[in-house]
């Protein structure tokens with residue numbers, strides 16, 4: 001069965017026929033995505049699935065990854081943190097490293113990028129490449145995955161000089177749009193229902209993976225899967241768990257995460273989480289390798305409730321993944337989580353550990369409500385957040401830019 005036929009089985013054949021129709025004017029064109037890591041984190045997760053599907057539709061698609069040293073990634077993680085609201089200026093030597101690293105990568109990528117019909121540049125890391133490709137012939141789109149609702153102005157002002165000359169930019173939410181001299185499109189991300197991380201699993205596989213991590217399937221379980229990043233508030237999740245455990249003594253918590261090659265802060269945050277977890281045997285802090293897709297899938301399915309207590313969130317694929325598995329999500333009332341968690345319907349939006357604990361207790365005592373919310377959550381993802389909808393919007397954007 002071809003890849004497209006496999007998708008048709010999940011979404012229905014019309015959705016695929018529509019994608020094929022939209023791709024007609026784009027047949028044989030060259031599309032290049034550029035990001036800063038091939039594994040770990042949401043951007044890699046999306047591109048790993050999006051690139052083969054776009055190729056299958058007849059667009060000559062490539063994915064390039066930029067390389068950089070520790071100063072560069074310290075700088076871009078600083079940009080990420082400040083665009084999400086931290087107010088810490090970036091030192092001149094870091095900004096010099098940002099520009100030098102982009103220039104270095106441009107040497108290698110220039111022929112590919114200048115020849116492409118469309119270039120999608122993901123996030124701030126490679127944003128300066130456009131200015132370094134003076135003979136570009138195609139349309140360039142800056143795709144921002146960050147919760148840019150409250151950017152630290154000096155850093156946005158610096159980045160803006162690189163982003164302004166793009167032909168368009170894409171944000172996940174209206175609240176993130178910026179003052180820019182080009183069209184801005186609102187396209188939320190998506191998950192791939194055929195990915196190992198999202199396919200159905202039998203009970204035996206789920207049980208085996210839970211055994212491997214000493215998780216007791218007879219007792220209630222809450223799970224947060226996230227990179228170890230302060231914006232994901234893992235320590236806040238531990239506080240919520242502790243508050244709820246006073247009333248639910250059997251409660252277990254899994255905090256599972258892996259690093260991303262472009263995220264230098266993971267280890268420090270993991271240490272903070274381990275300290276906060278102390279010696280509680282019912283808190284499982286799991287450091288997973290980047291290819292632990294089956295494990296993530298099983299942990300999300302084993303959970304009674306999935307938590308994503310972020311303080312900022314561009315979208316939150318872990319929310320989508322959990323909802324697709326029929327789980328209600330207790331999520332931070334921020335960014336892209338608000339697009340997915342419809343308060344009281346597909347889960348609960350919370351602002352504090354106390355609020356999260358209250359909702360955990362409520363749902364674990366109201367199993368019917370939990371299941372009803374989980375079913376609504378799955379339907380919301382099927383209708384809005386699968387890769388086929390995401391690709392349709394990218395294709396529409398590309399066709400619009402052709403004219």
Ligand code: UPG
Nearest residue numbers: 041042045145189226227257258288313314315316317318
């Ligand atoms: N993941 C793993 N293993 C882990 C931890 C995470 O496979 O140990 C996966 C997770 O299942 C998900 C992805 O990594 O598929 C993480 O994506 P997401 O939850 O979206 O977070 P970020 O890595 O922070 O991704 C950025 C934005 C986020 C947005 C995403 C795509 O912060 O808000 O949804 O980009 O736009």
